[in-house]
Amino acid sequence: MAVFFGCFFAFPIWTAVRVAFETPDHQFTLEFIWEVFENQLYREGLLNSFLIAIWTTLGCLLISLPLALLFVRYDYPGKTILNSLVLTPMVLPPFVGAIGIKAILGQQGALNSLLMNLGMMSREHPVDWFAEGQMPGIVIMEVLHLYPILYLNVAATLANLDPAMEEAAASLGCPPWKRLWRVTLPLVMPGIFAGGTIVFIWAFTELGVPLVFDFERVTAVQIFRSLNDLSGNPFPYALVVVMLTFSTLIYLLSKVLFGRATAAGGGRATMARETVRLPLGLGLLCTGFFAGITFLAVIPHLGVALLSFSKDWYGTVLPQEFTLDHYHSALGHELTLSSIANSLKYSGLALVVALVLGISVAYINVRTKIWGRQLLDMMAMLPLAVPGIVVAFGYLAMTRPGQPFDWLIIGEDPLLLLVIAYAVRRLPYVVRSASAGFQQVSPALEEAAQNLGASPERAMWRVTLPLVAPNLVAGGLLAFAFAMLEVSDSMILAQQASYFPITKAIYSLILSLGNGPQLAAALGVWAMIFLTVTIVGASVLLGKRLGALFR
Structure with missing residues (x-):
């Protein structure tokens, strides 16, 4: 093994790393690594990759934490069905879903066409939702694709928490929001870091979505574009080494900080947690929130499906003609x-x-x-x-x-x-x-x-x-x-x-x-x-x- x-x-x-540190006459050098940080194009690619990873991780956390809290602590209509759909966003590679997003949010896409039909947008000056950089579209695709990974980890950690810890805080007069911030969140940090690390590294090294969005200024795409010029060119390998270094440091940091996966009071609960049955109104509100997030996550899939059936989808809310x-x-x-x-x-x-x-x-x-x-x-x-x-x-x-x-x-x-x-x-x-x-x-x-x-x-x-x-x-x-x-x-x-x-x-x-x-x-x-x-x-x-x- x-x-x-x-x-x-x-x-x-090791072979890729060695090429990045070797001169043509097989001498050790740091020149190529330094060039990555001295070259403005490479620096911009690294910065953009970090920004995409940071925003993607934060977006996934903002979605996953409320969903996990709702699922573990409360009963509401459709809870079992909605939880079974949580992995739906992962059934399509994000770079394929990017085709559907472009068809929906492009300048002549479905959303702009709808706003034009409602008189809320000028036909002469359609909004470019992704602007010039395309980064918002990449982040949207990554968040909608990756939040289930963080959700699964946070939900599992919450389910294993001993409710006695929160009950003790409540008995001392700690209000719910303060309990969440001072007791619950510190205890679920192992789950957040476990899932968040995978999300961050995945988004940081994502290749497919930036390619589809024609966003060249990220490290992964810069590495991919160098495939045709590998002979005698060590800079692609230097980029690979830099990407590997940052990814490894992030992974090791999460393991050092939360590698045991248990905090005080974490691990297997010593007593079962009783879920709270919400009143019908609040329950339907939770159902709507859960279902709304799931619907947003499958929008790229719907866009891909509609595009696959369309003869020509351009400048209309829905395709005008369908075909198999x-x-x-x-x-x-x-x-x-x-x-x-x-x-x-x-x-x-x-x-x-x-x-x-x-x-x-x-x-x-x-x-x-x-x-x-x-x-x-x-x-x-x-x-x-x-x-x-x-x-x-x-x-x-x-x-x-x-x-x-x-x-x-x-x-x-x-x-x-x-x-x-x-x-x-x-x-x-x-x-x-x-x-x-x-x-x-x-x-x-x-x-x-x-x-x-x-x-x-x-x-x-x-x-x-x-x-x-x-x-x-x-x-x-x-x-x-x-x-x-x-x-x-x-x-x-x-x-x-x-x-x-x-x-x-x-x-x-x-x-x-x-x-x-x-x-x-x-x-x-x-x-x-x-x-x-x-x-x-x-x-x-x-x-x-x-x-x-x-x-």
Whole structure:
């Protein structure tokens, strides 16, 4: 296990880092790193990436904290159904949803058309809602896509708080708002930081949405645009190192401050929390708030769906003509057919690798006392903290001609490279779900099987694995689904059209003339349906434990 992580996680990153610190004659230098901070273009990209990440994290917190408080503490109409829809925003890659947002909020989009029809806006001077920088649109897309990650973590932490702490504060005369600020929030900070760290790093390194919004002045896009000029150019690798450094520092800071995930009075509650049944009026108000946030989150999905059915959607509130031709074309287009087949192949093989590795890591960590098992578990979870674009560039660096792993590229086929990249990136989902399963199954069952003559391997295969199968299926479904729609690895490692995965094909269609955006939207709807079914299945199998996969 350690050898695999060393070869396909640590070594790629080290290779990319080494290129950033090497002169052409293999001498150590800091020149390229300093250039990142001295060059105004690179500085602006870093600043914009930080701003997007900060605003996205704050936006997710403003949405997630009230929703989590409502869900954990109160009963209101439709609570169960609304909570089951909380992962809906994650069923569509945000860069695909950006197509729908552009169709709705563009200068000739649906919103401006509605305001013009109502006489609230001049047709000669439509408002550019995204202004010149496009940053507000990127932040909106990221917030609507990522707030469920923070919600799951905060809700899980709130559910585990001991209500006696708040009741003690109330008995001392502390009013509700002061209790929230002085007692509850400090206790849920581990959940906020756990989810907030993932949200921040995800937004900081996001590649797809800025590409769709033609926003070039962010670090991830600057790295991507340098793909055509990698030969003898160390600056893209220097950018990768800077991005990796900031992401790692943010991740480590959260672990140092709140890594134990329990504060005083946190952890498992010593007494059950009784939810408060709200009066009908207040209950409907809470229902409306929850439903309103969910509706806002699915607006990009609605925009993509409408675009996929439209013949021409420009300057009107809704498309004037609808057609199914784009769906037939999307499934018959040469690029889309091959991309679907490629994604199924890459993701299926990656799932096998992730399951073998994930089950092994989880078993070693939960069932054994082997020295270093916690380090192994930490290594398996590190892909959550390391940006995908960093790992992808590491793979590019280590497969250059003459490098030890150049055999991973057979001709132009990135099959082995993408399978390994997908498996490493999605391994944390399998590890966490398998660990939860092993923790729930008593070791006494395996010991009983061994006492009856079964070997440890047979006891594991015939007793333990069937009992943890629901967890493995749930983690495997999420790993497979998110691998199918992986953005960074797909965009960087697949260079030839015949090897494009789905996400690279969608991006290529977005850039195409004619009905390319409509075909991309249709393919995005197919992807959305697929991921919806997958996440619903995983949530049914894992229930409340689903949030642990995003910590």
